[in-house]
Amino acid sequence: MQVLVNLLSNAIKFxxxxxxxxxxxxxxxxxxxxxxxDRGDGIPDADQKALFGRFVQIGLKxxxxxxxxxxxxxxxxxxxxxxxGTISVDxxxxxxxTFHVDLPQIAPVEAxxxxxxx
Numbered sequence: 001m002q003v004l005v006n007l008l009s010n011a012i013k014f015x016x017x018x019x020x021x022x023x024x025x026x027x028x029x030x031x032x033x034x035x036x037x038d039r040g041d042g043i044p045d046a047d048q049k050a051l052f053g054r055f056v057q058i059g060l061k062x063x064x065x066x067x068x069x070x071x072x073x074x075x076x077x078x079x080x081x082x083x084x085g086t087i088s089v090d091x092x093x094x095x096x097x098t099f100h101v102d103l104p105q106i107a108p109v110e111a112x113x114x115x116x117x118x
Contacts, residue, residue, distance in 0.1 A: 023037075043093075
């Protein structure tokens, strides 16, 4: 839940007023993929590698507008790694950004046991 809250919060913050944020669910290789897509300014290629570090904020304009701490994406990455998942980003300047969350597929019996706390 925290992963989605952080990604949706960022997508909304960095979208233009009245902009659309899209969530997609799909199978990707042997993973379940959740994609959060915004139509904001995009993230420069040079900045994408640093995105998941602690206290990282990209761009002075965004820093002033959002008032964030720069911890959200590093927390997301840590949570996903704990769940054997990954996060990646695709971004195009002027068109927006997509964050992909990939989580291992769980067999139905394993999923039921996990839900029941076993």
